[in-house]
Amino acid sequence: MSAEARLAELGITLPAVPAPAGAYVPALVSGSLVFTAGQLPFVSGELPATGKVGAGDGLVSADEAKAYARLSAINALAAARSVLGSLDRVTRVVKVVGFVASDPSFTGQPGVINGASELLGEVFGAEIGAHARSAVGVAVLPLDSPVEVELILEFA
Structure with missing residues (x-):
């Protein structure tokens, strides 16, 4: 099943990409890779927490x-x-980098970033969706967001 069809089956509508809040682009292509900027959990332009x-x-x-x-x-x-243009062009999820704004005693960053990893497996399937990953605890994230995620995707 294609990634776009899988999104529809999961009931996921991808939002419009907001204008960057700084001097960067939301995503860019280099060779056969797409690199996304770090993305926060915005819903309708607002952070839920x-x-x-x-x-x-x-x-x-x-x-x-x-x-x-x-x-x-x-x-x-x-x-x-x-x-x-379409996520059906993705041939491999290469890497996920997840940042977690963590209380100093919190050590569960990998479990938090599983939220991103599991979604990618649901959308792309086990073979294409399997990826390398970093889950990093940080002191603070932009706008005091609890998490931030960036992706590297290969495409054809």
Whole structure:
């Protein structure tokens, strides 16, 4: 099944790609690779939550952050589609880089970024969707977002 058909089957509509907030582009092609800029979990132009990920009052839970990583990956796919025309051109998800704004005691970054990785497997299938990955804890992300995700995709 094609990636575009799979998105429809999953009920996922890719959002419009917002204008960059700085001196960069949302995605660019180099050779047979698409590199996306880091994408936040925007929904209709708004962040659904802000703050650090961890356990405790005032912190974003790991489960919530996993859902935000999925949203960030959806936004990254929208950026990739904006330069490719169709995600059916993707032949391999090469790498996912995920950043988690983490409370100093939080060590569950890989579980959070699974939200992005699992989405890519659902959309592209096990073979094309399997990828290398980094899941990094950071002190703060732009706009106080709890997560940020970037992709490297190969295409034909």
